[in-house]
Amino acid sequence: MSDPMLREKKFLKPILHILEEKSHDRNSIVRQMAVRGLGNLVYGAPEKVKKHKKFLMVILIRALSDPFSSEVIGESMKAVAKVLKELKEKDIGSSFRDLTQEIQTYFDNEDDALRLWSFVLFGILARLTKRKWKGYFAEQVRQSWVTLLLHLQDPNPRVSVECRATFHLCVPFLGLKRLQTAVNEHLDGTAELKPEELQVDICRHLAKENAELLENLYKSTIMYFFSRWEEIRAVAAKLAGIILEHTDRQRMKWLNLDHLLMSLQFLKKDPSPSVQLVATEVLNDICPGRVLGE
Helix, strand or coil: CCCHHHHHHHHHHHHHHHHHHCCCCCCCHHHHHHHHHHHHHHHHHHHCCCHEEEEEHHHHHHHHHCCCHHHHHHHHHHHHHHHHHHHHHHHHHHHHHHHHHHHHCCCCCCCHHHHHHHHHHHHHHHHHHHCCHHHHHHHHHHHHHHHHHHHHHHHCHHHHHHHHHHHHHHHHHHHHHHHHHHHHHCCCCCCCCCCCHHHHHHHHHHHHCHHHHHHHHHHHHHHHCCCHHHHHHHHHHHHHHHHHHHHCCHHCCCCCCHHHHHHHHHHCCCHHHHHHHHHHHHHHHHCCCCCCCC
């Protein structure tokens, strides 16, 4: 696929047809190689990518939901990343919506590589989004920003690094200038991230600027009490405590304190000692001097 002969129509068209056909093959390795070949078109004939953009995106987005092979899905993510770098927002068309939704389904995937590439792709879409899809993408960011915030402490360091870059790109879509400035102070440059300080600043700003987004932060956070990763469960419990600490509870009409206390009691029995410790500390902060669970 890197051969310059692909610039000639008589060669390119039949090759694309073969790769499209093989992307349906019963053998997952063949499907994976077909998807890789389509992505590698950017090396042999980058100027042809725009011409065949719809053809490429349809096949690659379909491969993102391959029901039998995570290798095919991962290969498709890499191929999409290559193709997107040759396109502008207006070139992606209606595929933008399908691609954005499909990518987000992998943010919490147990496969480290799929999580990593889902964050990479979401970051690429954030860079591409200028006008046509800005409103739609902003809504998607509002739905997923808490997931990105929590995965800043992903158990896999490489995934955490990619998530940091993507989170930084996505914060402007929340539309809160002061919050964006505060986040930039934590994420600009290469200094080591201090997640708890970032979370405190976010909670303080949302308490003053946007109660709706604060509610979204809280409700999304407690869902991660049941994450498959102990690191994320611990982060979620800690963040729930930070939200309560830096917010006037009387203004939190949506807060079900009894439910939160029950959930934290459940985490006190977590298989992970680190999760147990965080849950205990948060409970003590919420109800100092009170014996819970009796």
